Amino acid sequence: MTSAQLKNLVEAALLALNSPLTVTELLAMFEDGPDKPDRRAVRKALDELQRDCAGRGVELKEVASGFRYQVRTELADRINRLFQDRPQRYSQALLETLAIIAYRQPVTRGEIEDIRGVSLSAGIVRTLFEREWIKVVGHRDVPGHPELLATTSGFLDYFNLKALEELPSLGEIKDLSQIEPDLFEQTGPVSDAGGAPAAQDAEQTPVAFEDDNVIPLQRS
Amino acid sequence: MTSAQLKNLVEAALLALNSPLTVTELLAMFEDGPDKPDRRAVRKALDELQRDCAGRGVELKEVASGFRYQVRTELADRINRLFQDRPQRYSQALLETLAIIAYRQPVTRGEIEDIRGVSLSAGIVRTLFEREWIKVVGHRDVPGHPELLATTSGFLDYFNLKALEELPSLGEIKDLSQIEPDLFEQTGPVSDAGGAPAAQDAEQTPVAFEDDNVIPLQRS
């Protein structure tokens, strides 16, 4: 591998992962062997990439947990305007996931997938963690030791609850759905095998799935 | 604003947002006024940024909903090693359903079922909606008013396409007039119409089904 190829790969890796990477982590891209670059070569690639950023809108910065590309803060004002006109809301998938965690805790990702019948996107879980609504409380003792997810006190605070016991019981929820069927049909694109009703919803709600978790409203 | 500044800003914006941006969207960074660059200037900045990617590990690509930076596909394998979760695989049933929607859109569930010869599972449709790959675009004016499904720009973005026309071309149905007479009438001496033909075939063809086609019952 030439040093130019190595540099390309390092740049691409840092931009693809969007989390700081150390030299050691970057080296995980290569199998052990004579072709594996050494730390010095990676370091050199990083130096060059850093220099390449001179005069650009992004810079390669070394932070505590490694290197990452970041947008220069001088440009923040203008770029922030791009976020501005994007009011957001949570996707149906995220809300359902949160509800399952609330009622079935502690619960693993796999169990959530079983209940929803759809695989769980990493973005949803990340968003829930970022909002500090969920936490890991342990690991299930099965192969893979999946994490057990539960809601936090922050979740209770946000929803103005003193304790989980204050959440309505499942029976009450079912009643609710019988009383106000219209409300439920508007909550998302739910389709089921025989049923036509669900499909209709999809049209009504611009349920976007950008970033898996948060939806910019105006783009449908 | 100099063209170099504009270029920096466009690059930074595309990297900061992590969703494709159109020229119009990029222009939202500027207030209306004499200093606001015109579309041509933004377009030029994009062109230059695209050229700057030559020989690098990332490229600036235009997909259905705008421009995005992405890692060159040649490097994806190595970089994927840095990710914990493997990219998802989709079932044949899901891909077939998606292909029918993509090529036959707008299309109803019933039409998809007719083509595939099996009923459409709720999970597949839900997954496609959740991924934001399909949407409802109307209803067919037949009894039951079934929904018409079509693909979204998110679908094109995901498959790295700018427009539906870029999809691989579809095979063609051969003219039914080309249908050949049944094989047993052609091969070998005409046997007595009754029960024999199957046995006769088995004898003639090297691929006897017992050997490698169907598991004979007595073996199980």
Next chain:
Amino acid sequence: MPEQAKAGAATQEEMPFAIVQGVPLSEIPRDLYIPPDALEVFLEAFAGPLDLLLYLIKRQNLDILDIPIARVTEQYMSYIELMEVLQLELAGEYLVMAAMLAEIKSRMLLPRPEPETDEEDPRAELVRRLQEYEIFKQAAQDLDDLPRLGRDCLAAWADFPGKQVNASPPEVSLETILQSFGEVLRRAEVFSHHRIEREPLSVRARMVSILDRIKVEEFTRFQELFVVEEGRPGVIVVLLALLELAREALVEIAQNEINGPIYVRAVA
């Protein structure tokens, strides 16, 4: 392709069985033999009766336009019978196809009028469907081969430390969450194996709070987990939570000697 049609069995072996990445394969891979216990998996590999039928036709190197209906029907029926013998749950569509094949076969066996009459070949509809299905099966494969975001092309992004707007994330009401869960429940009822039974929430909540308190490295005294002030119901809930945690193998409960103190710790 007239030659192919006339060729029949004699030249069958020379014709490519399939084109894989430009290389014609004229032999069926030997590893296609399916051990009986893998049958279920094997059948699941078929996306439906058309897929199975297409497989039977393709593996004999036949063109869809000249299906030897009797042979294919027989083979198809063998699969169906096998599935029934093994008591595999058979989608209704497979039986519908079996009936269709049987009907075509019987019509083919009837003495037919002279070819100049424009009566349609009994196989015509089946051939049309098979062709159409095959086209989309291929299209699905092509789609799968396209570069895909997150697999072949990775979106490039940079951190944005200056990001300020939308610091307040989307608002959600509890009602919305409840509606979402009602939706999950409604859907879950469709699938009986996804049954969500009613369970006293307080036990679940207590399970989490216990997990929060105990550690993997050291044992926590059993008694410490109970809050006497909560009275009898509170104590019972804690006990139930502990038992449930033990049942789910999330905690380990230990007692070194008879009547000695009981300890609890998290399972690593």
